[in-house]
Amino acid sequence: MSLTRYGxxxxxVLLLGLLLSALIWPDLSGIKGKASTARLIVYPLGGMILPLWWWAYGRTRSKLHRTFPWPADLLMTxxxxxxxxxxxxxxxxxxxxWDDAMHFILWGFLTAGVLLAFAPRDLSSAVTTFVALGFGTTAAVVWEVGEYVTFVRASPELQTAYTDTLGDLALGTLGALLAGLIVSRARRAPVT
Structure with missing residues (x-):
């Protein structure tokens, strides 16, 4: 079994453990008052979307992968x-x-995982980068709308939400752009 698969x-396992602990001890979770119910629903789906897709569709009809794409799964989890x-x-x-770094880094991870899992290898570098921007920016907007609807509008963060949201969107987009550039470059590199 490869190191990536173990990772x-x-x-x-760690994600599910933290989610279970948030259910059992909500005061200790760090997500109390931060859309904890939405996170308890969305996060397991986010971590399992690729295995669920693979089970339902990809393993028999995927033109991208002959075996389960473990690197993409890790990046998407x-x-x-x-x-x-x-x-x-x-x-x-x-x-x-921390918040700014996470919007940049985590959107980069998520976008890279989605590209590795779903974008054909033969896309040009430009198209790969545009796909990364399209996915990453859209995902960042959906995330920010979700944050606003589930907890920001009723929290003290509302006073600074506009500025924070604009920064988060810019950082998420830049993370997605970097992921697109890295994935397209890695796909062009000769296999040794």
């Missing part, structure tokens, strides 16, 4: 796990740069 499976860890350790509220 993806470990990330899923890490954003949910790292967000929960950051909330559990209260890093979003205590480390001034």
């Amino acid at each position: 993806a499976l470990l990330a899923k 890490l954003p949910w796990l790292i967000d929960l860890i950051g909330n559990r350790l209260n890093l979003f509220d205590t480390v001034s740069w």
Whole structure:
């Protein structure tokens, strides 16, 4: 079993463990008052979307992969796990740069995973980058709308929400752009 497969499976186990602990001990989860119910629904779906797609469709008809795409799965699971860890350790509220770094890094991970899982390898670098921007920017907008609807509008964060949201959207888009550039370059590199 490859190291990437172990990493993806470990990330899923840790994600499910943190979600279960948030159900059992909501006051200790770090997500209380931060759309905890929505996170308890969306995060397991986010971590399982690729395995569910593979089980329902990809394993028999995928033109992209002959075997399960473990690197993509790991990259698509890490954003949910790292967000929960950051909330559990209260890093979003205590480390001034944490939220900005996470919007950049986690959108990059998610976008790279989606590209590896679903974008054909023969796309040009430009098209791969545009697909990354389209997915990453759309996902960032959906995330920010979700944050607003589920908890920002009724929290003290509402006072700074506009500026924070614009920054988050810009950082998520830049993370997606970087992911697109990295994936397109990696796909052009000769296999050794």
